[in-house]
Amino acid sequence: MLLQTDYDHENRQMCPGPAERSRADARRAQILAAAVDCFRQHGFHGASIAQISKAAGMSPGHIYHYFENKEAIISAIVAGDLERFLILTSEIRSACNVREAMLDRVAEGIDQCLDHQTAGLKLEIVAEASRNPHVAEIVRSADKVCRESLMLTMRDMRRAAGHEDDDATLAAMVEVFVSMFEGLQIRTIRNPGIDRSVVIPLFQHSLRALLDQTP
Amino acid sequence: MLLQTDYDHENRQMCPGPAERSRADARRAQILAAAVDCFRQHGFHGASIAQISKAAGMSPGHIYHYFENKEAIISAIVAGDLERFLILTSEIRSACNVREAMLDRVAEGIDQCLDHQTAGLKLEIVAEASRNPHVAEIVRSADKVCRESLMLTMRDMRRAAGHEDDDATLAAMVEVFVSMFEGLQIRTIRNPGIDRSVVIPLFQHSLRALLDQTP
DNA sequence: CATTCTAGATCGAACGCTCATTCTATGTTA
DNA sequence: TAACATAGAATGAGCGTTCGATCTAGAATG
Numbered sequence: 222m223l224l225q226t227d228y229d230h231e232n233r234q235m236c237p238g239p240a241e242r243s244r245a246d247a248r249r250a251q252i253l254a255a256a257v258d259c260f261r262q263h264g265f266h267g268a269s270i271a272q273i274s275k276a277a278g279m280s281p282g283h284i285y286h287y288f289e290n291k292e293a294i295i296s297a298i299v300a301g302d303l304e305r306f307l308i309l310t311s312e313i314r315s316a317c318n319v320r321e322a323m324l325d326r327v328a329e330g331i332d333q334c335l336d337h338q339t340a341g342l343k344l345e346i347v348a349e350a351s352r353n354p355h356v357a358e359i360v361r362s363a364d365k366v367c368r369e370s371l372m373l374t375m376r377d378m379r380r381a382a383g384h385e386d387d388d389a390t391l392a393a394m395v396e397v398f399v400s401m402f403e404g405l406q407i408r409t410i411r412n413p414g415i416d417r418s419v420v421i422p423l424f425q426h427s428l429r430a431l432l433d434q435t436p
Numbered sequence: 437m438l439l440q441t442d443y444d445h446e447n448r449q450m451c452p453g454p455a456e457r458s459r460a461d462a463r464r465a466q467i468l469a470a471a472v473d474c475f476r477q478h479g480f481h482g483a484s485i486a487q488i489s490k491a492a493g494m495s496p497g498h499i500y501h502y503f504e505n506k507e508a509i510i511s512a513i514v515a516g517d518l519e520r521f522l523i524l525t526s527e528i529r530s531a532c533n534v535r536e537a538m539l540d541r542v543a544e545g546i547d548q549c550l551d552h553q554t555a556g557l558k559l560e561i562v563a564e565a566s567r568n569p570h571v572a573e574i575v576r577s578a579d580k581v582c583r584e585s586l587m588l589t590m591r592d593m594r595r596a597a598g599h600e601d602d603d604a605t606l607a608a609m610v611e612v613f614v615s616m617f618e619g620l621q622i623r624t625i626r627n628p629g630i631d632r633s634v635v636i637p638l639f640q641h642s643l644r645a646l647l648d649q650t651p
Numbered sequence: 652c653a654t655t656c657t658a659g660a661t662c663g664a665a666c667g668c669t670c671a672t673t674c675t676a677t678g679t680t681a
Numbered sequence: 682t683a684a685c686a687t688a689g690a691a692t693g694a695g696c697g698t699t700c701g702a703t704c705t706a707g708a709a710t711g
Contacts, residue, residue: 244686262567266481270671280688282673291671341566344622348563351556351625352477364626393634396623397642401612403626404619407559408611410566411579419608423646427612430645431638459660485697495662497699506697 249287252277253301256294261342265295265349292355299346299356303363310370320378320432327428328421334405335417343406371395378432397431464502467492468516471509476557480510480564507570514561514571518578525585535593535647542643543636549620550632558621586610593647612646 255277259268270291274281288294316322333339350360372391375398379386386394401424408415470492474483485506489496503509531537548554565575587606590613594601601609616639623630 248686264481264563264567266479267567269669271669279686281671282689283687285672286686337566341563344559344563344566347622347625348479348556348559351552351559352479352482357625360626361628368627389631389634390638393631393638396627396630396635397616397638400619400623401616402619403622404615404617407562407618407622408615410562410572411575412583412611413576415611416604416608419604420611423605423608423612423649426649427642427646431642434638434641463660484695486695494660496697497663498661500698501660 245287248279249297252279252284252287252294253297257298257342260295260298260345261338264345292353295349295356296359298342299350299359300363302343302346303359303367306367307363307370310367310374314370314374319374320381323374323378323432324425324428327425330402331405331417331421331424334402335409335415337409337413340406340409343403344410368392368395368399371398375432382433384435394431398428401427460502463494464512467494467499467502467509468512472513472557475510475513475560476553479560507568510564510571511574513557514565514574515578517558517561518574518582521582522578522585525582525589529585529589534589535596538589538593538647539640539643542640545617546620546632546636546639549617550624550630552624552628555621555624559625583607583610583614586613590647597648599650609646609649613643616642 252273256268256273258276259273262268263272270281270284273294274284277284284294288297313319313322313326346356346360350357372388372395375391375394376386379391405420467488471483471488473491474488477483478487485496485499488509489499492499499509503512528534528537528541561571561575565572587603587610590606590609591601594606
């Protein structure tokens, strides 16, 4: 939803149907998929429009019908990435036993962080955010939403266990919680031989200690 | 020591003295400092030789007297970065009470990870390693040394507390341990408003749980 | 001590290339 | 026919890198 220039031009007689409503949206998705591929392989600045256009099966010039410039493609990818993350957190939040749902899904989260391709692009995005103010703003505002969602989740979880924490403590819990996962993205680059099956139980142990801590 | 082409040409009557022995080494350091600055601001591929040469106060061509090409500059920075990390871990290892030394230095480590400038460059390096095989090799071989050093440290620490762990468990402990710190580097970009004074005690709590765990 | 020599230090213009972006012409579709 | 889709060449800027010319400081020479 973010960053989608309203471009609907009457929208094909009311059928928002099958994920790709208009030809324009299909082309847009096609470009984004190709760009993700290229950015993974060469980085934001290493990948050229020529490469992306070749991967997307169209001419370089044609890309500019759908995106204002290269940075707009980057922004769209970042926005899509974070939209997906928001969906994940809202899924966790809607589970009946949130604490167990969280711990159960740790393995899934770890596997996602350990995926080399995914991790590479995520790191590329953060590195870009550390110097590109426009990307930084997208990343930070979405991160804020994610943190707030996680804070609410944790407050419920802690209340159910009889703890009442102030906001600062909850925020810190969220930071440490997220740190561990995001750190794994770096780990998988620096040590591709990491053994997931041994890391998972340790991870769960540490998370339990974090979530159950008494101040 | 790494990446220093033997370039001594008789070395000024035997005085390896004050950190910068020859003029060439001084220039080299000057270029590296300027490059670090530029890379932080624009990334490895966003920063140009022209920019770096201006920041270093010399002509573009002159840089090529000291570095074969741009990637050699990147490699030198990565190598220097990791050399410093190795010094840090060896310092921790040589403390008398290693466990307490480690927990004491958590705050220091956190502050370092939370430094926006440092974190930005570290992330740039990892992102580059995720696609540049040459950088990846430097990063991974140094990471291996660091992990081995940390494993030995942890084994001693755990033995002193009466635990005997196998290598896989120790390796996993190291991974989770390092994950938490490296994750902070991402956190400080995604949420610059992070409150260190609340995060530190939580961090220490979680680390204690990790280091003292009974299998 | 003055002069010449020389080799490294340094410069900055020039090269060839690739980039992001633009523009015009043509194809397609309804 | 009208509006949009698409191609691909053109543009100009900027890139990493090379190269020949100049500068400089100390060694060699007288």
